Amino acid sequence: MISLTVNGKKRNYKGPPFKRLIDVLREDFGLTGTKEGCGEGECGACTVLLDGKPAASCLIPVCQVQGRKVETVEGLGNPERLNPLQKSFAEHAGVQCGFCTPGILMTASRMKKTDAESVRIGLAGHLCRCTGYMHIVESVTKTPKGRKR
Numbered sequence: 001m002i003s004l005t006v007n008g009k010k011r012n013y014k015g016p017p018f019k020r021l022i023d024v025l026r027e028d029f030g031l032t033g034t035k036e037g038c039g040e041g042e043c044g045a046c047t048v049l050l051d052g053k054p055a056a057s058c059l060i061p062v063c064q065v066q067g068r069k070v071e072t073v074e075g076l077g078n079p080e081r082l083n084p085l086q087k088s089f090a091e092h093a094g095v096q097c098g099f100c101t102p103g104i105l106m107t108a109s110r111m112k113k114t115d116a117e118s119v120r121i122g123l124a125g126h127l128c129r130c131t132g133y134m135h136i137v138e139s140v141t142k143t144p145k146g147r148k149r
Contacts, residue, residue: 001013001014002014002017002062002063002065002066003066003067004062004065004066004067004068004069004070005068005069005070006025006029006031006069006070006071006072006075007031007070007071007072007074007075008075011029013028013029013062015028015062017061017062017063018061018062018063019061019062020057020058020059020060020061020062021048021057021058021060021061021062021064021065021070022034022036022046022057022058024062025048025057025070025072031072031074033072033073033074033102034046034047034048034057034072034073034102034103035099035100035102035103036058037099037100037127038058039058040058040059041056041058041059042125042127043100043103043126043127044056044100044103044104044107044123044125044126044127045099045100045102045103045126045127046058046103047102047103047104047106047107047126048070048071048072048106049069049070049071049106049109049110050065050068050069050070051068051069052069052071052110053110054106054107054110057070071106072102072106073101073102073105073106076105076106076109083109084143084144085105085108085109085139085140085143086105087143088139088140088142088143088144089101089105089136089139091139091142092135092138092139092142093131093135093139094131094135094136094138094139094140096128096130096131096135097129097130100126100127100128100129100130103126104123104126104128104136107122107123107125107126108122108123108140108143111140114140114141114143115141116137116141119137119140119141120133120137123136123137123140
């Protein structure tokens with residue numbers, strides 16, 4: 001059995017140890033906010049926080065998260081209570097189809113610098129086919145200070 005903390009709750013997984021973390025999150029734990037884009041760690045859609053740092057969940061076998069902390073987009077907020085970063089994405093059109101948004105939110109939630117240039121560099125590993133990035137960068141830079149990081 002593999003034990004981990006997901007969004008602040010202790011979780012146990014019984015199954016193949018080399019099953020990908022993204023599949024465990026979606027299929028076994030029912031956390032479908034994390035999306036799979038490329039399955040090769042290149043697009044950023046599957047980004048979660050692993051011990052507080054962005055990580056591609058499509059590349060990580062669940063056996064490597066034994067005893068570790070995983071945060072998914074569901075841990076940021078929910079439709080009834082969005083966190084400031086999620087609100088900013090809604091207010092500044094940072095969300096189009098929404099497929100890439102969970103991964104971008106997870107990375108952006110840990111950014112130390114939120115000036116436009118730093119945001120562009122920090123989100124360089126995320127692909128979005130809808131927005132052209134301008135609205136995404138604006139959503140991050142216009143998030144009120146003191147947001148959850």
